[in-house]
Amino acid sequence: MSVAASSTRSVVRFGRTPKITRHLRKNRMTQLPIPHVNILMREFAPCRLEDHYYSTLQDNAMYMTYVHESGPRPPPRSVRLTYDPTDPYTKNRYNPPVGGSQLGKKPPPPSSPENAIRLEKISIHSMLKDAISSRSNLLGLIMAMRALTGESYKAGGRHAVDGIQIVRGKKSVGGWIRPGIPVGVKVDLKGPAMYDFLGTLVEFVLPRLRDFPGVIMPPSSSSVNSPSSVSGVVSFGLPPSAMGFFPQIEVNLDAYPKPYGMHIHFVTNATGLGAQNRARALVSGFQIPFVRK
Amino acid sequence: MLSRNPLASCRLSTNVSLHVFHRTLATETVTELSSSSIPVPSIRTKRPPRAHISAAVILNRSPIVTRTPTLFERAYYAYQARIRRSLHNPFPFDFYFKQGSLLETRFNMEEKKRERRAFGPNFGRDDEFVSKEKAAADKAAADQLALQEGEVEDFMPRVHTADTIRDLHSLDRKGKRNIYLLLLTNAQGKVMWRFPQGDVEKGELLHQAAQRDLHAECGSFMDTWIVSRNPIGVYKPAPLESLSEEAEKITFFFKAHIMAGQVKLDGTSIKDFAWLTKQEIEARVQKDYWDGVKDVLSDY
Incomplete structure (x- = not known):
């Protein structure tokens, strides 16, 4: 191809689709052709919030949470195990350390550009009490979640995308729940879908909520070793009244049987002591407000 | 798709600052030891003067328009x-x-x-x-x-008028880029560009000094936020041969964001200011100053 021809040709317009000459096998259930190559869908548009993260937030989060350490860390203190691992009798037994779990006592990994804090996924879930009496009540919630997130099972040929998942009861609690019955839905968002949801949330929903000062943080006297404060997850809930503020739902709010609330978890890669504080610092960079009661 | 250089380089520059401290401390202890261990100290080695520390602010305006894809x-x-x-x-x-x-x-x-x-x-x-x-x-x-529904209105243009008339004072210029505040100073008859900076008073923390010096040089008509208490870079001018007895000068850089307002000069030692991208800064500052700050500035 000559230089002139390549410079005049548009890169975003396409001609007619090629005729399919090869015989393609058909899916027996759906009667749709199965492509002979594995088609995988990747990002199809630049992502504004992701750009914001890499141009501003990542640097800021690193500077704010940087802890200086002179030299490499000493090797971790060896913790005595309950059973002797060299004893063939107890060799494969679960061997917990004496003194309990060290989960809440581990220091964060050393500050470095590689483990600067980042948002890994947003997890949304919602439980519907009416679904216990009749599982068909879940359909409205599933439809709302599909409209909110745009996710579906193995979407874009990605086997790791689970789409909208049904949550089933685990225990039998008298008069409330039985094991195995569908009671709610959950969605895990990653990549551009995650940033799209986050952008919609902070620009359309949170500013229009009544009496919403921000995500309420626990008092400063609360434990720093609890599993929630060392796991790097920021969680909060939205009331059912907030669902109507999502523009995807707002266009036909009356198509849904009722408004649904949801729990939202921002999962970051922060671990160790103070992980939740670092996660809050990152999430507030995406303009989620926080208040202390 | 953006460069992640600033982070990688940040670690490098903080290591440099660490190194500086280690060296000065080590030399001090060595001189004291030698003076005490030698029985008759004929010549007392002169203690090197205390380093002159100043705090500088790299005041950033983040991109306000999305990047144009290649x-x-x-x-x-x-x-x-x-x-x-x-x-x-x-x-x-x-x-x-x-x-x-x-x-x-x-x-x-x-x-x-x-x-x-x-x-x-x-x-x-x-x-x-x-x-x-x-x-x-x-x-x-x-x-x-x-x-x-009023959908016939056009979008705002992606290029601001500040770009077309080359207004370096405007905060609206280069909307797709990170821009930084640079000051044109006149110190001892030498005209040069540098970031806003100033001395650290006794008992004052570095990041507080940075905030105070920023307001002292650029006026209080802007809303700024110093991102971190940790310095993000350090600059030491190369010592001159003849003035080796003079105190060492160390400048620590702090990152800050501008939220609102604009610089207002009171017109004494600072002649002018400009909001510049990384490449434009390189053309204005001195070579060794550039080597000290280039890694903490964003390529895009």
Whole structure:
């Protein structure tokens, strides 16, 4: 191809689709052709919030949470195990350390550009009490979640995308729940879908909520070793009244049987002591407000 | 897709600052030891003067407009969007639109346009036949709807007038880039560009000194935020041979963001200011100053 021809040709317009000459096998259930190559869908548009993260937030989060350490860390203190691992009798037994779990006592990994804090996924879930009496009540919630997130099972040929998942009861609690019955839905968002949801949330929903000062943080006297404060997850809930503020739902709010609330978890890669504080610092960079009661 | 250089380099520069401290401390202890261990100290080694520390602020305005994708990125995104369009689940029209409503008509027309853009101008032409009168009526109705909803307004331009008239004072210039505040100073008859900086008072913390010095040099008519208490870079001018007895000068840099307002000079030692990108800064500052700060500035 000559230089002139390549410079005049548009890169975003396409001609007619090629005729399919090869015989393609058909899916027996759906009667749709199965492509002979594995088609995988990747990002199809630049992502504004992701750009914001890499141009501003990542640097800021690193500077704010940087802890200086002179030299490499000493090797971790060896913790005595309950059973002797060299004893063939107890060799494969679960061997917990004496003194309990060290989960809440581990220091964060050393500050470095590689483990600067980042948002890994947003997890949304919602439980519907009416679904216990009749599982068909879940359909409205599933439809709302599909409209909110745009996710579906193995979407874009990605086997790791689970789409909208049904949550089933685990225990039998008298008069409330039985094991195995569908009671709610959950969605895990990653990549551009995650940033799209986050952008919609902070620009359309949170500013229009009544009496919403921000995500309420626990008092400063609360434990720093609890599993929630060392796991790097920021969680909060939205009331059912907030669902109507999502523009995807707002266009036909009356198509849904009722408004649904949801729990939202921002999962970051922060671990160790103070992980939740670092996660809050990152999430507030995406303009989620926080208040202390 | 953006460079992650600033982070990688940040670690380097903080290591440099660490190194500096270690060296000065070590030399001090060595001199004291030698003076005490030698029985008759004929010549007392002179203690080196205390280093002169100042705090500087790299005041940043983050990008306010999205980046323009490169030709390759545009081609890539268009191709992926085409795959997405051909593989997506069928859109539930009857769930979102009332049958035969104006909104549905408009959506169908727009959708047809998007499909022809992706799959060629003749895509779907054979499937359905729409009479000319019907098509014209649909188009008129859609135009009427757009007019009612005020959708005919144009977008804001992506290039600001500050760019076209090359106004270096404007905070609206170079909207797609990170820009930084640089001051033109006149110190001892030497005119040079540098970041806002100042001395540290006794008992004052470095980041507090940085905030105070920023307001002292650039006025208090701006709303700024010092990102971190940790310095993000350090600069030491190369010592001159003749003045080796003089105190060492160390400048620590702090990152800050400007939220609102603008610089207002009081017109004494500082002659001018400019909001500049990384490449524009390189052309203005001295070589060794540039080597000290280039890694903490964003390439884009």
